[in-house]
Amino acid sequence: MTRPDPLARLNLDDHELVxxxxxxxxxxxxxxxxxxxxxxxxxxxxxxxxxxxxxxLAHPETRKFFPDETSVRRVxxxxxxxxxxxxxxxxxxxxxxxxxxxxxxxxxxAMAPKWYLGAYRRYLELxxxxxxxxxxxxxxxNLAYQSAQKLVxxxxxxxxxxxxxxxxxxxxxxxxxxxxxxxxVIRVHDRVLLLPLVGTxxxxxxxxIMETVLTRVTDEQAKVIILDIAGxxxxxxxxxxxxxxxxxxxxxxxxxxxxxxxxxxVARTIVQLGVDISAMDTVSRLQDGIELALAHVGKAITAKxx
Amino acid sequence: xSVAKGSIPILRVGPNLLVTVHIDLHDxxxxxxxxxxxxxxxxxxxxxxxxxxxxxxxxxxYVARILSETGRMARLMGxxxxxVGMRPDVAATLIRMGYAMEGVNTxxxxxxxxxTLAGIxxxxxxA
Numbered sequence: 001m002t003r004p005d006p007l008a009r010l011n012l013d014d015h016e017l018v019x020x021x022x023x024x025x026x027x028x029x030x031x032x033x034x035x036x037x038x039x040x041x042x043x044x045x046x047x048x049x050x051x052x053x054x055x056x057l058a059h060p061e062t063r064k065f066f067p068d069e070t071s072v073r074r075v076x077x078x079x080x081x082x083x084x085x086x087x088x089x090x091x092x093x094x095x096x097x098x099x100x101x102x103x104x105x106x107x108x109x110a111m112a113p114k115w116y117l118g119a120y121r122r123y124l125e126l127x128x129x130x131x132x133x134x135x136x137x138x139x140x141x142n143l144a145y146q147s148a149q150k151l152v153x154x155x156x157x158x159x160x161x162x163x164x165x166x167x168x169x170x171x172x173x174x175x176x177x178x179x180x181x182x183x184x185v186i187r188v189h190d191r192v193l194l195l196p197l198v199g200t201x202x203x204x205x206x207x208x209i210m211e212t213v214l215t216r217v218t219d220e221q222a223k224v225i226i227l228d229i230a231g232x233x234x235x236x237x238x239x240x241x242x243x244x245x246x247x248x249x250x251x252x253x254x255x256x257x258x259x260x261x262x263x264x265x266v267a268r269t270i271v272q273l274g275v276d277i278s279a280m281d282t283v284s285r286l287q288d289g290i291e292l293a294l295a296h297v298g299k300a301i302t303a304k305x306x
Numbered sequence: 307x308s309v310a311k312g313s314i315p316i317l318r319v320g321p322n323l324l325v326t327v328h329i330d331l332h333d334x335x336x337x338x339x340x341x342x343x344x345x346x347x348x349x350x351x352x353x354x355x356x357x358x359x360x361x362x363x364x365x366x367x368y369v370a371r372i373l374s375e376t377g378r379m380a381r382l383m384g385x386x387x388x389x390v391g392m393r394p395d396v397a398a399t400l401i402r403m404g405y406a407m408e409g410v411n412t413x414x415x416x417x418x419x420x421x422t423l424a425g426i427x428x429x430x431x432x433a
Contacts, residue, residue: 210398211394211398214395214398217394217414218393221415221418223414245401248401249397251406251412252397253397253412254390254419255414
């Protein structure tokens, strides 16, 4: 399966970029200040990155992400580009997309946000020390630090968004899988289908049931579909209404519905609630439903030798 | 609209008539369609009419009403109507709008529709 594009999911269009930049108070003065510090950044990058990985490799949980020397060398190279990117003087769409990619990479290797955010603290600490050493005037150091901090927080916001959207994607995939599993339409015989319903039927699921039933009935040109509700714990007015609607829709496409698996409890509720389901063919047992369905397609089950 | 009249072909299949609707039925076209069908029924005295709507992506309540009305009018003239080939999404939409087209015979396809007509005819004879 192809992984969905993390950038497309974030919807990082120009409007979003402007809005985010303004909220993080990133002005052109900040970007210019950082661009002017590029020589400073180049001078300190190796030391900062070494110190940064020293911390990551010292902690047992984060060390796991860097199994060998080669991987450490590789991530250090990537980190160097990242770090210098802070002093590029731009915060445009390409920049934001690059940051989203960084977030997607961390999500991909399953590095939890806590490690990611914790590591950033160290990053800022290292930067802070060096900026205050670099500028004679602490006010100037403070300004530079503020600018860097804005951009770092901006980066973090994008990375966290990538984490969240990746998780939402995963949830969507799971929901789709559950939906598919919740309406397992089975072909019992030529032009006879069976849908055993198990579990609670809410309106979302009822919607899904109707769509699936109609599509399968027309795809397979089934004359009859049996809905077995033996596994549905509660059949209230709403559920009965949904079943009636499905029956009516199935009739419109030219097929019929047989409802089976009605327990004593369900029969009692339906009558007590005053729901009229006389429009549906109902039988108590699935076996009877199958026999009735076969009769509709001109078939019958007979005893051997009879 | 002059294209309307006769724009939906009406074919003979055995004793029955078959109408295949493949252009959107709206206002003028729908009324012309109804008139064409009824005129043809009057001429042919067919026992059954199959209306195939598998070519229709959109069927609103207006069209659904025209279809079921045509069926009821045909019945008055001694012809049973079967609407066939309704698409799943069309059926779902009509039901959600509370339009179940009660009293209209339906079938999955033209073959089934003709079979349904034969069943109804046999039922009438025995009755």
